Amino acid sequence: MRVLWKPKWIAGHLLAVTVVVLFVNLGLWQLDRHQWRAGLNAAITEGLRAEPVPFGRLTPGRRDYRRTAVSGRYLSEREVLLTPRNERGPGHHVLTPLRLGDGRLLVVDRGWVPFALDEPPVREAAPPGGEITVEGVLLPATHVDAKAVRDDDGRLLRVAAVAPAVVVGGGDADNVVADVFLLLRAPGPPAGELPVPGELPALEAGPHLSYAGQWFLFALVTVVGYPLLLRRTARDAVSG
Numbered sequence: 001m002r003v004l005w006k007p008k009w010i011a012g013h014l015l016a017v018t019v020v021v022l023f024v025n026l027g028l029w030q031l032d033r034h035q036w037r038a039g040l041n042a043a044i045t046e047g048l049r050a051e052p053v054p055f056g057r058l059t060p061g062r063r064d065y066r067r068t069a070v071s072g073r074y075l076s077e078r079e080v081l082l083t084p085r086n087e088r089g090p091g092h093h094v095l096t097p098l099r100l101g102d103g104r105l106l107v108v109d110r111g112w113v114p115f116a117l118d119e120p121p122v123r124e125a126a127p128p129g130g131e132i133t134v135e136g137v138l139l140p141a142t143h144v145d146a147k148a149v150r151d152d153d154g155r156l157l158r159v160a161a162v163a164p165a166v167v168v169g170g171g172d173a174d175n176v177v178a179d180v181f182l183l184l185r186a187p188g189p190p191a192g193e194l195p196v197p198g199e200l201p202a203l204e205a206g207p208h209l210s211y212a213g214q215w216f217l218f219a220l221v222t223v224v225g226y227p228l229l230l231r232r233t234a235r236d237a238v239s240g
Contacts, residue, residue: 009230016226020219027215034208041203048200052135055106063180069135070106070182072098074127079120080167081158082109087199090115092158094195096127097168098134098182105172107141107164107181108134111188111195120157125194128187136182137200143178 044065055070074096081092091114097105113125139162147160156169168176188197 009233016222020222023215023219023222027212027219030208030212030215034205034212037206037208041205044203048137055100056102058138060179063138064140066138067135067185068138068182069133070098070100071131071133072100072106073131074098074108074129075105076121076127078168079122080156081113081118081120081122082162083118083158083160084115085112085198087112088196092118093198094120094122094125095159095162095167095181096121097172097176104175104177105164105168106177107162107167108136109139109162109181109183109198111184111197113195117194118158122194125189132187134182134184135186136184138180139183139201141179141181 047065048067050067052067052069055068058066058068075098076096079094079096082095083092085091085093091112093112094110096108096110098108099105110125110127113122117124142161142163143165145159145161145163145166148156148163148166149158150156156167159166162181164176164178164181165173183198183200185197189195
């Protein structure tokens, strides 16, 4: 067995121990991520079941996935399309800024329209005029959209992600609600008319649990396989 304590094998022993510790810790980290995701999903589910809260009472940074009610006026002339969206076939979602009573602008995702309706504002899915109170779910927004499409005059037409500052643009960028947008639930158009209300994102557990299993399996293979390698090496050394 002395051959197994030569410097090159000592380095191998240390490497094997390091690899096992690394794999186990990666597995534990994935378990922690799984638990975090499960807790987040539970919090989201609870928020979606709660009664709508007036938008002004929700604290910035803590209003994701909350049901809310808010009043304002749609700015249909500043409407853009979120594309592509394939909920009921190829299409877009209609994003229309809502000017609140305090002057802020909240981007509202009013729902899906067919792909052929690619010129905002979409007349076939026009929002109601005047002051209106709407209800919906606040979803996290992004801050950039590298795929925004503009016409030759620089007017924004389509975006690939809901980045409120990009959607609103212009001199109102400082007044935009930038951290969330509203996925409209009510009032929607009459049945059969456009836009069709968008679907809430699916709550998934993610792959963390399966990844944890893989890391633990790798650790087990190392724990079992490395001693077998040492045993065969020692046997070969004796027989040789």
